[in-house]
Amino acid sequence: MLTDSHAILEESELQRMQLAAKLGDAHRQLQALRQELAEERRKVEELSRLHASVLAGRSAAVYAICILLLLQMVIEPRFFRRQRYSSLLIIIFIIILAELFGVIGVMLAPLLAVTSQILFQQLYPISSQRSSREALEQIIELRKRLAQVQSEIRGSHSRQSTLIVNKLNHLVKQVTDYIQEY
Numbered sequence: 001m002l003t004d005s006h007a008i009l010e011e012s013e014l015q016r017m018q019l020a021a022k023l024g025d026a027h028r029q030l031q032a033l034r035q036e037l038a039e040e041r042r043k044v045e046e047l048s049r050l051h052a053s054v055l056a057g058r059s060a061a062v063y064a065i066c067i068l069l070l071l072q073m074v075i076e077p078r079f080f081r082r083q084r085y086s087s088l089l090i091i092i093f094i095i096i097l098a099e100l101f102g103v104i105g106v107m108l109a110p111l112l113a114v115t116s117q118i119l120f121q122q123l124y125p126i127s128s129q130r131s132s133r134e135a136l137e138q139i140i141e142l143r144k145r146l147a148q149v150q151s152e153i154r155g156s157h158s159r160q161s162t163l164i165v166n167k168l169n170h171l172v173k174q175v176t177d178y179i180q181e182y
Contacts, residue, residue, distance in 0.1 A: 057098075060106040064094055068110055089113045135179050142172055 068090070093113035097105030146168055153161045 056103065060098065060103045063103075064106045064110070067107070071110070085114050085117055089117055136176075139172060139176050139179070146172065 090110050090113040093109040093116075094106055097109040097112070099105070101108070146165065149168075150165050153165055
């Protein structure tokens with residue numbers, strides 16, 4: 001009887017050790033799963049940060065386009081002479097400054113691009129001033145001829161002739177304004 005209880009005790013001790021080993025294995029597996037879960041969480045957080053940076057980049061691009069449109073459609077016609085700035089230069093500045101400085105670079109790029117273009121035009125003027133003077137002289141000659149035609153037509157009272165002369169006056173004024181602008 002003592003041997004039977006001893007055998008049962010040994011068997012229960014063996015079962016306990018087997019259960020402890022299984023529990024240890026289960027604990028190690030649990031730890032491994034926790035580590036995998038932590039790694040997956042880290043990956044998800046990294047992806048969410050990446051998504052946020054892509055969203056920020058797209059938002060910056062939309063913001064830059066809106067600012068450019070606002071400047072071109074609203075502010076420029078009201079306050080400045082109609083002078084064209086290089087869109088390609090502005091886009092290049094936006095790309096470079098966005099890479100270097102992020103959102104702040106995107107906001108400053110149009111200003112710096114236009115400033116550099118104006119500065120370059122002032123430092124290295126194109127020889128168009130000579131051609132502008134020649135064009136203005138031709139316009140003055142056209143106005144003189146147009147005045148002569150107007151004085152000759154006044155006596156005829158032809159409605160069609162008057163309309164043509166008025167249209168020519170309007171065209172000469174548009175060309176004069178355009179040349180003075182550039």
